[in-house]
Structure formats: structure tokens, C-alpha cells
Amino acid sequence: MTVFHVEGTKSSPRMYFDPASRVLEISGESYPENCQQVYEPMFQWLQEFFNKDPQGRVVLNMEIRYFNSSSSRTFMNLFDLLDEQAAQGRIVEVHWRFHEENETARECGEEFMADVRDLCFILTPISDQRPA
């Protein structure tokens, strides 16, 4: 499988998924006009990747400065998908990175964490970026 790479825009994040290291990166902003259009290719890639590589440990590093309510729904779908993988025995880690002053991002991370069961959801405050 090839790397999944989408450049970020003002309102959509950069996505970089490496099937060899099984590290997935999503970073930037997320308030696109149409979430489905932006994220559908990512879901398709992930589905194919999980089929081809059913066991290896997967790490998702996620650092979103701001995301709108539609993106929140999309991210929940993403975490549900990863949670299913974890329920089937795969080790899945989500590192939810947020600026230490970005209270909203911290609270959102806590809520996502409360809504998943089997994957390992880790809140990681960082300080090298300006808050929203």
C-alpha cells in the first residue's frame, strides 16, 4: 500500500498515513464546507489498510487547532472505526495533542476519550504553538 498524503488547507488538516510504520498524522484546522468530501478518501484508505494489515499496532497523532461541529461527528466516526479495530485485538493508540492553553481542545479530547472503549486515548498538552 502507498502512503496516504493530503496537504492541509485553511479549513482542512494535513493527513499523512504511513502504512509501513503504521503511524497516522492529522494536523491543522478542520472546518471544511463539506466534511464528507474531505474525509471520505481517508476512511477508504483506512478500510483498505485494515483489511491488508489486520494486526499491527497503529498510532494516530492528532493535532487540530479548531474543528467545527460537523468535523466532531467525522472524528467520532474515525475513533469508532479505530475502536472496532482495538476491540478485535489490535493495539491502537490515539495521541490527542493540544496546546496547553487551548481549553476547548482539551475538553473535546476528554469527551472523545470518554466515548471510546478499547483503544488507548492519550491527552498530550504541548506548548510550542500559539493557541487558537
Next chain:
Amino acid sequence: MTPELLEYYEHLHSRKVILFFSGPVSQGVVEGVAELMREKLRLEQAGAGVAQRVFAILIEQMQNIARHSAERCTPDGEVVMAHGQVAVGREDDGRFYVACGNRVRTADCGGLARRMEEIRSLSGDDLASQYRLLRRAERPAKSLGAGLGLIDMARKAARPLDFRITALDPDTSFFAMKVVA
């Protein structure tokens, strides 16, 4: 128009308006205004938490207009662009508010008003659990779409959402709301 501009300016200035936008709202406008306000809020020395809330409310409101405004300019019948107004300003107590207005179909107003009243009546905890519930729910086919966005704004608001619906003619009404961050 020339003399009116001073009136507009003075009127907005007296209401401590920092930003006022009236016109077609595209995704590009949302992005441009969002970036501008992020910088402006920094200069206004709003705290990080307040700035994030104002920013989030502003984007939800503008994207609501883009999706739901009944007023659309169709110059060649192809491009459909929503039309609306957005204002960011300060209350007398110094809090920021974000307000928006746009035309809506009168047929949608009953449902919209009920939804707004329902959200106004919910406690912070109820808003949080509704948000988490709705986030997982499949979007109903004929949803107002803004269900989650309205709850998100209510959660970020310091006071219950303020709104008003005014009939313009049998088919269209004007919907206005204000969120105090």
C-alpha cells in the same frame, strides 16, 4: 449611499461592534473572516479561552448561513450563494457576543423556534449529553443540519441563546440570533 455610511458607522460604533459583515457567505468568506477575527481577538487581548469560543461560535454561525440561508444570489442560475449578516461586538459588561441574521423559509420556522426554545431550556450537563448523543446519531434526512452546531454554540455561551424570528412575507422570515461568549 454616501451619507448613510457615516450613520451605519456611528450606529455600529455605539454598539461596540468590532466586525460587521453583510453579504454573500461562501466558504472562502468564512475562512477569511475567521482568520481576521483570530488576529483581531488577539489584539483585543481576549483571553485564550474566550477567543477560542468566539472564534468557534463565529464559524458555526457563518456556516449555518452558508447552508441554510433562504436568500441566495443566482446570477447565472448556476452559483448558489447564501446571504446573511454577522456581527461580533462587546456587551456592556465587556463580554463578546456573536450575532447573525439571515432569511429563512417560513415553513421551517416552527421547527427552528421549537429547537431553539428546547436548547435554551437545557442545563449545561444536558447540553453536553445531547451533544455526545447527536454526534453519534446518523443525520436525519431532512434535518436542519445545524442541530449539533446550535448545541455546540449553546455550550460555549455564557447565557441562553437569544433569538428572534420575524415574518417578512408569507414565504420568508428573518431569523436572528445572538450568542454571548
